[in-house]
Amino acid sequence: MLMRKAMHTMCEWKAxxxxxxxxxxxxxxxxxxxxxxxxxxxxxxxxxELNFIENPEYKAVFExxxxxxxxxxxxxxxxxxxxxxxxxxxxxxxxxQECAEAVTSLKFWTQDQRYDVVATGSGLGMNYRxxxxxxxxxxxxxxxxxLDFEEFLWANNVSQDVIEKVRDCFQKxxxxxxxxxxxxxxxxxxxxxxxxxxEVVKTYIDTKNLKDVDDVQRRLYRDYIVDIAHYASxxxxxxxxxxxxxxxxxxxxxxxxxxxxxxxxxxxxxxxYSSVEWLLRADMVQLCKLVTDVRFDLDDYARDDFFxxxxxxxxxxxxxxxxxxxxxxxENTLTGNSKGGIYxxxxxxxxxxxxxxxxxxxxxxxxxxxxxxxxxDGKLVPIEVKSGNTQANSLKWLMKNNRDISYGxxxxxxxxxxxxxxxxxLPLYMVAFI
Numbered sequence: 505m506l507m508r509k510a511m512h513t514m515c516e517w518k519a520x521x522x523x524x525x526x527x528x529x530x531x532x533x534x535x536x537x538x539x540x541x542x543x544x545x546x547x548x549x550x551x552x553e554l555n556f557i558e559n560p561e562y563k564a565v566f567e568x569x570x571x572x573x574x575x576x577x578x579x580x581x582x583x584x585x586x587x588x589x590x591x592x593x594x595x596x597x598x599x600x601q602e603c604a605e606a607v608t609s610l611k612f613w614t615q616d617q618r619y620d621v622v623a624t625g626s627g628l629g630m631n632y633r634x635x636x637x638x639x640x641x642x643x644x645x646x647x648x649x650x651l652d653f654e655e656f657l658w659a660n661n662v663s664q665d666v667i668e669k670v671r672d673c674f675q676k677x678x679x680x681x682x683x684x685x686x687x688x689x690x691x692x693x694x695x696x697x698x699x700x701x702x703e704v705v706k707t708y709i710d711t712k713n714l715k716d717v718d719d720v721q722r723r724l725y726r727d728y729i730v731d732i733a734h735y736a737s738x739x740x741x742x743x744x745x746x747x748x749x750x751x752x753x754x755x756x757x758x759x760x761x762x763x764x765x766x767x768x769x770x771x772x773x774x775x776x777y778s779s780v781e782w783l784l785r786a787d788m789v790q791l792c793k794l795v796t797d798v799r800f801d802l803d804d805y806a807r808d809d810f811f812x813x814x815x816x817x818x819x820x821x822x823x824x825x826x827x828x829x830x831x832x833x834x835e836n837t838l839t840g841n842s843k844g845g846i847y848x849x850x851x852x853x854x855x856x857x858x859x860x861x862x863x864x865x866x867x868x869x870x871x872x873x874x875x876x877x878x879x880x881d882g883k884l885v886p887i888e889v890k891s892g893n894t895q896a897n898s899l900k901w902l903m904k905n906n907r908d909i910s911y912g913x914x915x916x917x918x919x920x921x922x923x924x925x926x927x928x929x930l931p932l933y934m935v936a937f938i
Contacts, residue, residue, distance in 0.1 A: 505542060506702055507658045508535060510648050514543045517644065518620065525610040525621040525639070527600075530648035531787035531816050532731060533724060535702040536624040539648075540596050548620070549592040552583060556602035566605035572616040575609060590618040601625040611639035627786040649857040650700030650817040653936045657691060659705050674937045677928065679919050685931060689917065692933040696850050697830040699819025700857070714830050718823075725823035728788060736782055743767075743779035748788060751813055752824045755845050759866075759873070761794075762813045773809060780813065789813045792852060792862045795877065798886070798906055802863050802879055812864065814852045821849060843891040847932060848875055851889050851915055854935040865902075872898040880938070886912040889932075900925055913938070 510528070517526050528536050537555070544551035554562045565578040576588055587593070595613070597606050600623040613621040623643075651659065657667060666684060673680045680688070698708050698717055707713075707720045732745050750767045754760065762780070764771035783789040794810040795802050815821045822830065832838045833846060855862050855878060865874040865886075876887040886909060888896040896914040903909050903925055911926040921929040 506535070506651065506655070506705065508539050508651070508655060510535075510539050510646070511543055513646055514540070514622075515547070517646075518547060522617065523620065524614045524642055524644045525623065526646060527610070527643050528622060528624045528646045528648050529787070530626060531650070532626045533701060533703065533727065534648060534650045534817070536648050537596070537598050538702065540594075540598075540622050540624060544594040544596060544622075548594040550587040550589050551594050551596070552579070552586040552588070553596040553598060554579075554583070554606075555598040556606065557599045560602070563603045563606070566603060566609055570605065570609045570612050572612055572618065575612070588619065593619045595619055595621045597621065597623040599625055601627075608639065611642040614639065614642040647859065650819065651702060651705055652700060652857040653692065653695050653854060653933060656695045656698075656700060656705060659709055660691065662691070670934070671937050673920060674930070674934050677920055677922055680931065682919075685919055688933045689931065692850070693833050693836060696818055696846060697822055697833045699817045699822060700853075701817055701819040704819045714834070715827070718827050718830065721819050721823035725820055728820065731786075732788075735786070740779055740782050743776055744782050747776055747779045747813075748783055749824070751789070751815060752821065754813060755821075755849060756842070760812045760845065760848070762811055777809075783813075787816055790816055790852070790856045790862070792864055792876065795863045795865050798865055798874070798877065798884060798902065798909070800879065800882070800884055800908075802877060802884070803861070806863060812852075814849055814856070816853075816856065818850065818853050838891075844889065847891055847915070848889045850932065851876060851887065851935050855938065858938060860938075870901060872901050874898055874902055878938075884909050888912070888914045890914060890916040896927055896929075899927055903927070 514526070517523055528540065530536055541551070541553065556562055562582060565575060565582055568574055568578065579586060600606050610621060610623060613619060654667065670680055670684065670688065672678070697714065698704055699721070701724055703724065704717055704720050708717050729745055729748070732748065733741055736744050746767045753766050754762050764773055764776045767776060780789070784791060792812040792814065793806040793808065795805040796807065797805045799805060838846065852862055855876065860878045863877045865877060874886045875889045878885050878887065886899055886902055888899045890896065899912045899914060903912055911928055914927055914929045915932050915935060916929060917932065918929060919931060
């Protein structure tokens with residue numbers, strides 16, 4: 505079993521008194537169902553699962569009264585082997601976006617308090633306007649992602665002592681021992697080509713074969729394309745697929761800005777922007793928006809019409825690339841813009857999985873650009889990503905001209921270092937500790 509941080513979060517939820525129903529959202533095939541099953545079977549005497557895609561007949565359970573006693577009566581007919589033990593039962597409503605009334609029922613499960621309920625679903629097909637009464641105030645939310653780099657290290661049996669040693673180096677700004685540093689860079693490069701989709705990671709752990717990994721990645725990518733056709737409305741389907749397929753080309757350009765002309769000749773925002781928004785709601789892309797000024801709160805200065813688009817996991821980006829790229833990354837033989845672009849995607853991926861909204865900044869007059877800016881503990885943190893260990897000139901310029909920024913990060917191949925200007929150089933893998 506792959507160790508996931510989500511398990512700890514669910515344990516914290518279970519420990520609360522008067523807990524609300526838990527809604528776990530995230531992209532498809534990232535392990536939501538798997539982790540809830542493991543949690544339910546480990547932590548409860550009885551575990552009951554309803555999957556509304558695999559068994560659409562379960563929707564009938566929620567067509568009558570939504571009080572818990574009525575639901576239990578219906579459930580006993582549709583799932584006769586299920587045991588409902590008050591205080592010792594977890595009920596999983598899987599792919600809940602397929603059953604609007606099941607969403608409504610979360611209010612009644614919460615108010616009843618006899619049974620714990622977890623609902624999982626993705627943004628695909630989710631239309632709350634079809635829900636008669638959304639359970640506002642009666643649910644807790646948990647966002648789940650594909651495996652992050654730390655979870656990937658766990659999957660590869662890297663000891664927690666090593667991880668904590670590196671975390672201590674990050675916190676105290678100490679050099680990472682050379683042998684550990686080089687090994688973690690190697691693991692990071694492997695993570696960049698494998699990504700964090702659970703099935704892909706498990707395939708790598710079982711076979712150590714990148715061709716087998718590539719086969720699984722490409723199948724998952726095709727599944728995502730099929731999902732667009734299945735869930736998007738007819739007027740969105742083709743445009744959303746074109747937008748998604750264009751992401752690798754968008755990221756190979758020097759400034760990585762998402763341009764509609766890369767989708768088709770003469771493409772315009774008026775035609776395609778709603779498709780990008782659909783991909784965002786479906787957890788298929790994350791956006792990094794341009795800010796016109798580097799001030800708190802960055803969202804006030806963000807431009808909706810000027811952004812970069814990334815896949816929500818590196819597995820899916822790699823599925824759109826030629827297989828030979830994997831070998832170049834693993835062997836560290838990439839050069840130029842290709843290497844810098846891949847590293848930037850890896851940093852964006854890591855920050856997304858940490859829950860950060862990411863932004864970038866350009867000053868055309870000074871000809872300076874900051875790759876990524878995040879907001880942490882009420883402060884702005886600018887980030888530059890370097891494919892080698894070159895100077896962070898844009899970061900120096902920004903910090904010199906913005907006294908509200910006390911430090912910034914430069915991620916590179918090298919080890920830790922701190923400059924007089926407050927620029928903290930970190931190995932790329934340390935983004936896991938931000």
